[in-house]
Amino acid sequence: MSTLQSFDPADGSLVWEGEIADANAVAAALLRARRAFAAWGALPIAARVEVVERYRATLEERKDALAQTIARETGKPLWEARGEVASMIGKVGLSIKAQAERAGEQRSDMPFGQAVLRHRPHGVMAVLGPFNFPGHLPNGHIVPALLAGNTVVFKPSEMTPATGAAMADCWAEALVDHPHVFQCIQGARATGEALIGGHIDGLLFTGSAAAGAHFRRVFADRPDVILALELGGNNPLVAWDAADVEEAASVVVQSAFITTGQRCSCARRLIVPDTAFGEALVQAVAALADRLVIGAWNETPEPWIGPLIHEGAAANARACFDDLAGRGARVLRPFTGIEGRSAAFVTPGMLDVTGVFVPDEEIFAPVLQVSRVPDFAAAMEAANNTRFGLSAGLISGDDALWERFLVECPAGVVNRNRPTTGAAGSMPFGGLGESGNHRPSAYYAADYCAYPVASFEAPDASGNAGALGGRLKP
Template sequence: MMSSLFINGTWKAGGGKAFQSIDPATGDVVWEGPEALASDVNDAFSAARAAFPKWARTPLDERISILRRYVQELDKLADVLPQTISREVGKVLWETMGELNAMKGKVELSITAYDERTGTQSSDTDFGRSELVHRPHGIMAVMGPFNFPGHLPNGHIIPALLAGNTIVFKPSELAPATGELLVKTLEKAGIPSGVVSLVQGGRDTGAALLDGDLNGILFTGSASTGTFIHKKFGGRPDVMVALEMGGNNPLISWDFGDVDAAADIAAQSAFLTTGQRCTCARRLIVPTGSLGDKLVDAVISRADRLRIGAWDEDDVFMGPLVSAHAANGAEAFQNKLEQCGGKVLKTLQNPEQGGAFVSAGVIDMTGVENVPDEELFGPFLQVYRVPDFETAIATANDTQFGLSAGLITENMTLWDEAHLSLRAGILNLNRPTAGASSALPFGGPGLSGNHRPSAYYAADYCAWPQASQIAPEPKRMSAKGFPR
């Protein structure tokens, strides 16, 4: 039986049933192994709990050295890791090569962020000195998503390890091979036994993880799962909960001169990574009239001409969705919006029924009431035509989410207003909504998270502050009414 788990420095088989990850482009099996039982997960937490005191006391320079060796080991996977991600989740190779680079870059960014946002500070006082240090929480459970199965869990794991926490990591059940590679790379870098454990599996393994002996849960994924986690740990202030849960992201195009440039930005915002980025634009808001019409037509023209194919084909912009199930869900969502009153301008369709490939779709939802405020993870764009910029802002903010938004304009007065009014943690001007920097915070209000932004701000949720007043020796104290 394949060794699918890594617990206390040892690879072992899980005690549960076997499951697989499937290449959505071909249907080939990429990875197969047994999932972790609750007892396996408990063993992982026990190992993490036992390893924590020593790891937390390991000098920061030593932890940094291990993580820098991790980058060196990632360099050796320049072909293997991107291809593994592409095969598991369908992303085209030029994107997964970028994902590897983001994983490597996360280490130095995290070192800088730890120093700037946490770390140690001290100052002299009239009684001695004051000191601020930061301490690790303990055992962090990390749950990874499928869309960036290397970069996003890596973005939790690296700052958590840097701060001195130990990790129990469950990758997405759709990307177990990528999760396994990540952990094997940390192992080769010299991470001590028990500091990082890997448990594989689906819903039952995830439930066991949330029931484990944890001090924090670091999650990236759907709003429904994130909301469940938030409720589960309600009344548990002892557990750090950091959630990133996606968005129903708006892109406003207003007072723009170059229709082609605006259409390029809008199409990339909506269709990059086959729409499987949580920052992808889901709603395009344009002025009523000829300018808005020209932009919508130009976006549809680009959607018609997008090159779609498998990860190893040349000049491919868009791969398949992660699974045939996801493709069926995308078509069902399109049908639901059409039944609500939407007018399909370009049909999202599955050319091979039962497969994971879909074409990009566009639907006009102008004037439709009670549109579902949901995030569809797919290449599907809703169009809203509005009479004025004030209505455009109101339409953009008409969502429970708040992750990403954008404005395409040549009018900086409109940008000033949008900057003040749009409720989004990531707000871009004349850039795709799907563009985000790891050197900045990543997250947003509403159902997009719980005010624990990641990326550069991950340092904030990986350590807690300890403030001290320090005198060199005890001295008699005096205060009004205090006995002498």
């Protein structure tokens, strides 16, 4: 038996250990899901709502334990893990509302009877979860998929299997009368390959742009599989003017360094005017970054950020930082480890990359690249100089600049005077280009979890012969 383990990145302690699902186990899970689909999909929506409401109640009962599991396994502070669980709980009500509004049933009276719009589930959905929000992000796929009538086979990230197992326990309690509607399989790449290579009707994925590009290629000849990709971004934040530099610096720090930079919507590039304001803002951001409390999830005083997911992630990010410095970028704040702590801990790094060629890549860590530009046209050109399009932000009190930014910036989440990471479950969340495939999640997940069926319906066949008129041969 092959086993999978996860570890607390703060101290290396074992968090979870369990069996890896091999190809045979994955195939068996998919077969069970296929057999369970007909009955689950045929249930009235009210019955499925009742199940997900039970899931919400179970999450509420176990929220403290689940938050500790997330915090230990990801390294994020407990306050943030609690917020993640709260988002999971809130997702249920939002998904029920979205299902009714975006994928419900509509009827219109016609001379012959009715025109009816219905939505039908696709079938068996494969969900691949990320490590940075191991509960909230897959939950945003799973809840609407089950509400729509699909069955789900879920593979958590191999770095956060404990969170996936805890979610599966909650679903097991909610689905006690509906076995195999939701299944959780554990494993790494081989398990994922077996899952997407099996008989599935949809792949709902949150993760890196590189993985998303791979899935596009894999499913190019499988048009029957719905593909919803929520990917990363090389997100710009244009800070052009502000009445209060310290408030603006707070927006930047929250955009760039929250969750230790491990959010797909984090600002990776700060674009400022080459003026006294731009310099003052950069200095204020650097000073504020120096004051951030960094620590383990359960430490006192409570940290604002924790370690990266593992030591390898820190090493990879450091190599990217050093590469930029080697290209000529000026180090404003070094990206280093922290003495006396595991190598997964890092300090936020900042580089001035003005005039330096920088690869258009996402560094999934607290690394901020600063560019200084002469005017707003140059700022927009720099902001849009990316193949990604997830999130973007503008710090400015100028309404005209904001209107221009909205029109010219191609991204799925565009914020003003608020962090680029700000998003709501009551709105769509997703990106363009290498950041997604035009199937945003959050409130719009209902769109990809069911397909529309249009029907003309009449109580009998009367009235059809008249449509032929006198155009028949005698």
